[in-house]
Amino acid sequence: DAGVIQSPRHEVTEMGQEVTLRCKPISGHNSLFWYRQTMMRGLELLIYFNNNVPIDDSGMPEDRFSAKMPNASFSTLKIQPSEPRDSAVYFCASSWEGADQPQHFGDGTRLSIL
């Protein structure tokens, strides 16, 4: 079975550029999560979608960050304009809805903003 698929795996770009991260959740999962992981702050939840609808974006750090889920099999996280402090590993995770359902993570995108 295919897991959560993220692209690109690595992204290096200069500050000020637009960055788009992509995620394909596990087929049939109806909840999707974007996380950011840094050494200093650990894993932080950025935004949560349920049935393609954003439920909670309180973790999105600034207006420079935006996320969309146009259909059940695709989501994007966009940073515009990017800054060096956005450098981190960004993970997408998906799950079935339900308190007992674990989240399954993609391989992540390692983002470096120069």
Added chain:
Amino acid sequence: QKEVEQNSGPLSVPEGAIASLNCTYSDRGSQSFFWYRQYSGKSPELIMSIYSNGDKEDGRFTAQLNKASQYVSLLIRDSQPSDSATYLCAVRDSSYKLIFGSGTRLLVRP
């Protein structure tokens, strides 16, 4: 502020020993508890879930939950060098959110 606390380690154990990893959480309404393993440079991988008080065993892994004490632990029996990783405790709170601890780094010495 809902919190999940873990000792950052490193926890160093010899090969073949039992590794004991601990986690406490602040939200009494928490419903579900998960342990993830994360190798360096890799993504978190689910290894155990537990929902009710007591022990749950899966191979060399045992998860223990005590809701009264707001405490969850992971025991790894017969530890192997390949178990060396960071172990993340994750707690689903009274809403939907999965709150992650900062992780405990485990080092199994050959």
